[in-house]
Amino acid sequence: xxxxxxxxxxxxxxxxxxxxxxxxxxxxxxxxxxxxxxxxxxxxxxxxxxxxxxxxxxxxxxxxxxxxxxxxxxxxxxxxxxxxxxxxxxxxxxxxxxxxxxxxxxxxxxxxxxxxxxxxxxxxxxxxxxxxxxxxxxxxxxxxxxxxxxxxxxxxxxxxxxxxxxxxxxxxxxxxxxxxxxxxxxxxxxxxxxxxxxxxxxxxxxxxxxxxxxxxxxxxxxxxxxxxxxxxxxxxxxxxxxxxxxxxxxxxxxxxxxxxxxxxxxxxxxxxxxxxxxxxxxxxxxxxxxxxxxxxxxxxxxxxxxxx
Amino acid sequence: xxxxxxxxxxxxxxxxxxxxxxxxxxxxxxxxxxxxxxxxxxxxxxxxxxxxxxxxxxxxxxxxxxxxxxxxxxxxxxxxxxxxxxxxxxxxxxxxxxxxxxxxxxxxxxxxxxxxxxxxxxxxxxxxxxxxxxxxx
Numbered sequence: 216x217x218x219x220x221x222x223x224x225x226x227x228x229x230x231x232x233x234x235x236x237x238x239x240x241x242x243x244x245x246x247x248x249x250x251x252x253x254x255x256x257x258x259x260x261x262x263x264x265x266x267x268x269x270x271x272x273x274x275x276x277x278x279x280x281x282x283x284x285x286x287x288x289x290x291x292x293x294x295x296x297x298x299x300x301x302x303x304x305x306x307x308x309x310x311x312x313x314x315x316x317x318x319x320x321x322x323x324x325x326x327x328x329x330x331x332x333x334x335x336x337x338x339x340x341x342x343x344x345x346x347x348x349x350x351x352x353x354x355x356x357x358x359x360x361x362x363x364x365x366x367x368x369x370x371x372x373x374x375x376x377x378x379x380x381x382x383x384x385x386x387x388x389x390x391x392x393x394x395x396x397x398x399x400x401x402x403x404x405x406x407x408x409x410x411x412x413x414x415x416x417x418x419x420x421x422x423x424x425x426x427x428x429x430x431x432x433x434x435x436x437x438x439x440x441x442x443x444x445x446x447x448x449x450x451x452x453x454x455x456x457x458x459x460x461x462x463x464x465x466x467x468x469x470x471x472x473x474x475x476x477x478x479x480x481x482x483x484x485x486x487x488x489x490x491x492x493x494x495x496x497x498x499x500x501x502x503x504x505x506x507x508x509x510x511x512x513x514x515x516x517x518x519x520x521x522x523x
Numbered sequence: 524x525x526x527x528x529x530x531x532x533x534x535x536x537x538x539x540x541x542x543x544x545x546x547x548x549x550x551x552x553x554x555x556x557x558x559x560x561x562x563x564x565x566x567x568x569x570x571x572x573x574x575x576x577x578x579x580x581x582x583x584x585x586x587x588x589x590x591x592x593x594x595x596x597x598x599x600x601x602x603x604x605x606x607x608x609x610x611x612x613x614x615x616x617x618x619x620x621x622x623x624x625x626x627x628x629x630x631x632x633x634x635x636x637x638x639x640x641x642x643x644x645x646x647x648x649x650x651x652x653x654x655x656x657x658x659x660x
Contacts, residue, residue: 278601282612343614362616369593369620378623409615419615423635 231506232308235299237336240354242497243480246296247348247361247472250281250288253504259284261506262291265309281344289347293340295505296349297323306330320416339413346476355483358414360406361476364399372401380404381428399477403521404429406479407467411452414465414481427454431469431522450523468496468523474516480523496523578648586647589624593617604645625651631658 238244253259263271270290277283294308311331314324325333340349341361350359368375372394376385384404391397407429412422431450450467464483472478482496500518503509512518587602594611596602602611608618622638625631625647631654641647 277610279612282610285612344612360615366616368616370623375620375623378626379619405616418639420635420639 232295232299233509234302236302237300237334237353238351238499239497240485242352242499243357243468243482244351245348245359245478245480245498245500246292246351246503247346247478247500248288248292248503248505249346249473250285251345253284253288258504258507259287262287265294265307266290267309267312285342285344285347289340289342291505292347292349292503293338295503296351297334297336297338300334300336300351301331304330304332316416318416318418318421320413341409341413341478343476346473348472348478350480352482356414356416358410358412358416358481359478360409360413361472361478362402362406364402364471364475364477366402367398368401372397376401379424380408381425383428383430387430403431403469403477403479406477407450407469407481410467410479410481411465414483422454427452429467466496466523468498469521470498471519471521472500472517473502477521577645578652582648582652583644585628586625586644586651589628590621590644593621593624602644604643604648606644607642608644609642621647629655631655 235244263274266274266287274283274286274290277286291308294311297311298306298308310328312324312327313321314327315321320339323334323336323338325331335353337352337355337357338349339357339359340347341359342348343361343363343366345363346361348359348361350357373385373389376388380388388397388401388404391400408424408427411427411429412419412424415422429450429452450469451463452465452467465481466484468480470478470480480496480498498513498518498520499511500513501509502512502517583604587606590596590606590608590611590613591600591602594613594617596611600611608621613621618641619638622633622641626633629651631651633650633654637650637654641650
């Protein structure tokens, strides 16, 4: 084992992770890291030390350095994020154990996490080359997706949409004449659809993208809006096969994150709240370099809620 | 003892001595582990296609070409039958675009259930040949 100095040894425990209260049932937390801001080799080593042997093997088998770093940061982000919610404890993020549900969605395996107090939290991660995010909720499944705003498809946007999106979504997209705006709306729709399927947690084939429609509509006017400049706009999902899931159960937040990405979060509504009135998800967002620096960026220019 | 391939150089890490034991079941465990790592929406699962109906090398080559193009991989990067999409850096949107590229190249239609099971180049090639065979039948 390498210990450069006594100070560094402390990083491996969770002492350098400020504790935080779990989100309430109507809230969501989002933690994100920008890979290019992590350059220190010793910090990367410390992240590697909190991974499980299995995770390390996967990470170090990647040939490309950037991919390796991304995979490492993603695992370190998940482990450190969950460790923050363990109040009054100094258990190491390394001792967390994960298990996959029957469809492959990772969850915390509380039964096998010794010394951890089980928490009713749900998490989901998403990564791009330039941003990795982890969302956390309590008592509600969560799905998140982040994409670069200026991501270009290799295919033509409308060909792709016709192949994979629903009829209504294709109509909305084709009504946008400016190619750049069309591209942006496409990315927004993609992140929302991804977030929904990930929140469902049953795998892509269980909810093929063509079988549901995401609409961004204005709650004020009660009409459908192609863009989302309305403060009170709402994102809803309709399924053609409603027996699969009650689509009215799900709510969304779509945001412009760090000026460079769109991020979508999908969570389940509180079933005790009936009726059309939507309670917006209270969202708190942190930009983090685990063990080094956390910055709450909600309400700043780094987080611009587009809808939801 | 670290029995990791020489490909990692910039990340040094102190590894547990028992890590070497995992190498025995490497092939099986890699595809399983990666399926849980990032949970892309186009979820990857262990390959369901067996060696007895492995695809022709030409098909594998065509798939490699499409994957390279989609992921903008440099010419010298290694892409072969066993290459796992996620390990090559494909996210869910890339994987869907790759499937779309395969559909166009081979004039086939891939159902979501089948697409979900594609984890490697070999998986894709095997599925393509199966679909082409079914088309002809």
